[in-house]
Amino acid sequence: MNPPARDLAQYIANRAFIVVKAAIWAENEHGEVLLIQHADHSHWRIPAGQMRPGESIEETAHRELWEETGWTTDHMVLEGLHSGPELRQLHTSGDEDYYVIALFRTRIIQDDLVESRVNSEAGLKFFHTESLPVLNEFTQMLLARSNRKD
Template identity: 80%
Template structure:
């Protein structure tokens, strides 16, 4: 018995997914931007990560800041929401992800233990917003018009 073609399509068709992420524009008390350096490619980026099922988007932002930098924030404010065709990722399988990214602005709570990682091998550093290093494409896109002019 041959199954109908419409039933087979679900197994061979390419799939599109909407992926929700939170990104964090984290600043210290001097207004400097905290960035993370990619170990292999050398570019810098802001903390960003995927929302987990059942998690509030604000909680995703707090968690990603903590996981990627070791810092917590005294405040976390939604700045902008980004989506659209520029935030599409095509996989080699033919599947595609469309990202919806919430950008939060945060004032970090600094402590000596975490501060010891800044400017070390950990790849964390504060930058004056007027003299940022080379950022990855996503970070440039999210910060454009806010910090980058």
């Protein structure tokens, strides 16, 4: 009889991983920030995702923008690199992820294609920074850190 994985976890040392992510602060021509609504929760977040082996962090940012919005951009600027204890995620297994997040800024020009995606059920919307919806923790932290620099 094989014991369940959760029972085996007590005999295995917990591990800590460093996870590199790219996040994209995409604005329209009005300075509104693009957010994505999480499908299973009510919170919103900026586009972000994990770097894959063999990928540069810039390639990760472009891929994540494309995967999460269907849009591309020719120009992204590295806004900052974020890490620290507040970027730790503890899993139920006891393993920990420590995120290193490269935040990029870009501009999305609102044409008819952009308007059709924003005004659909895709969960994409531009918000004024003064009237943001409920954000996930990482988005709150990244936006707060970026606003301190402005």
